[in-house]
Amino acid sequence: MTAASRGSGRRLVIEADGGSRGNPGVAGYGALVRDPATGRVLVELAEPLGKASNNVAEYSGLLAGLRAVLDLDPGASVRVKMDSKLVVEQMSGRWKIKHEDMRRLALEARDLCAEISDAGGSVDFEWIPREKNKDADALSNDAMDGKSVHRVLAVEGDGETDSMTDAESLAAQGISDVSTPQPGVRPLRLLLVQEPHDAGAAPRIVAAVRRLVGPGTRVVGADDDLATRVAADLALALDVEADTSGDWSGQTPGEGADERVRTAYHSLAATGGTVVAVTSRRGVLSVLSDVLGTPVGRFWALATAAGSLTAVEVWEDGSASVAFTNRTDHLA
Incomplete structure (x- = not known):
């Protein structure tokens, strides 16, 4: 705030x-x-x-x-x-x-x-x-x-x-639609989808995401079977191609933030636009901890649920903010 x-x-x-x-x-x-x-x-x-x-x-x-x-x-x-x-x-x-x-x-x-x-x-x-x-x-x-x-x-x-x-x-609502930025302005609006427990939640996730993003949205995600399925469903609904890779898996050995996820996030921030990323709980927290400067000892303190939505915005001056976290009303 x-x-x-x-x-x-x-x-x-x-x-x-x-x-x-x-x-x-x-x-x-x-x-x-x-x-x-x-x-x-x-x-x-x-x-x-x-x-x-x-x-x-x-x-x-x-x-x-x-x-x-x-x-x-x-x-x-x-x-x-x-x-x-x-x-x-x-x-x-x-x-x-x-x-x-x-x-x-x-x-x-x-x-x-x-x-x-x-x-x-x-x-x-x-x-x-x-x-x-x-x-x-x-x-x-x-x-x-x-x-x-x-x-x-x-x-x-x-x-x-x-x-x-x-x-x-x-x-x-104070949220930029960065899929159509002003000249010289290219902020990032990143919508993080935490991988659900099973594919049955995918239609509700897709419906919730479609209400939040518009044309020109990119879809990226982890490359495990379930994340790939959810990313593919999102891409189909948004009429784009999904780009899945291990960069968003959040499975790199070690505790705390996954540096591969952080690197992928920084790459998105450098190019801007509106992006939906399907990732693990650790992937979501890796981005949030980067934005919030969360100490390593408090990395897991923020609650996020399977299938939840989290939004992060990065502005043209490099400053970043969390628009919302752990939205789950679409799963109720």
């Missing part, structure tokens, strides 16, 4: 919902971020979850809303409004969390809240009746109908509310 992002003074409202037709059954979540001063919706999100419970869907909507706030303004004061009494009371610390799935999701949500707090912002929770949560409910129903939504609807100061292209959407 930069010093400028600390305590921005901006206020944002998250409205989130989730549902399951069958409980557990066909599930999905919806979330939006609103400017409470104008009532203007800034971001709309919806995502199918496959078969899941209503509570998992509700928590997934909360997680999506918190991530959207971190993209928009991590130093904002945030009010979360939901019609799930369970989620509101658990996140407020008044109700115990007994179910393991709920505990995992609640911990992830608390981590996101902590990121906002660390940036000088704050998060509080408010229960609202269902009739006052209609916009998020409509998005969650879209998700249960199989629709994915990721729309940035307004840019501060633009004077109008319009749907945006993928590139405009990324720019509004």
Whole structure:
């Protein structure tokens, strides 16, 4: 976080919902971020979850809303409004969390809240009746109908509310679409995909990646069978060729960072563009430790899950930042 992002003074409202037709059954979540001063919706999100419970869907909507706030303004004061009494009371610390799935999701949500707090912002929770949560409910129903939504609807100061292209959407979130850079500017936007446990997760990974990258994206990856399969599926979806090699395997002998992965990462930073890299947990951490300057003794301290997404940006002046880590909502 930069010093400028600390305590921005901006206020944002998250409205989130989730549902399951069958409980557990066909599930999905919806979330939006609103400017409470104008009532203007800034971001709309919806995502199918496959078969899941209503509570998992509700928590997934909360997680999506918190991530959207971190993209928009991590130093904002945030009010979360939901019609799930369970989620509101658990996140407020008044109700115990007994179910393991709920505990995992609640911990992830608390981590996101902590990121906002660390940036000088704050998060509080408010229960609202269902009739006052209609916009998020409509998005969650879209998700249960199989629709994915990721729309940035307004840019501060633009004077109008319009749907945006993928590139405009990324720019509004402070993420450059470097597949179409400005003259003389060639930053790197690297999306790291941690190799999943099995190929069954590949379609969900592909769907999540396609929402984050656009035309001109390169695909690289490790050369073991599973990583090659995932990289090939991603390349097919993006209409490119995958480039797999041992450079991204993260299997070089030794502890801590894999220098082959770091060398491959530095090579990408030198050429820029938008790149998706399929690698191991050690591969992901090798890049993150390079960006963050993580001490060797803390190399394994950052949690990342199989099939998760992590994004790193390297700017034209050589400075680098971590846009997000360990996104797993597409796997829920």
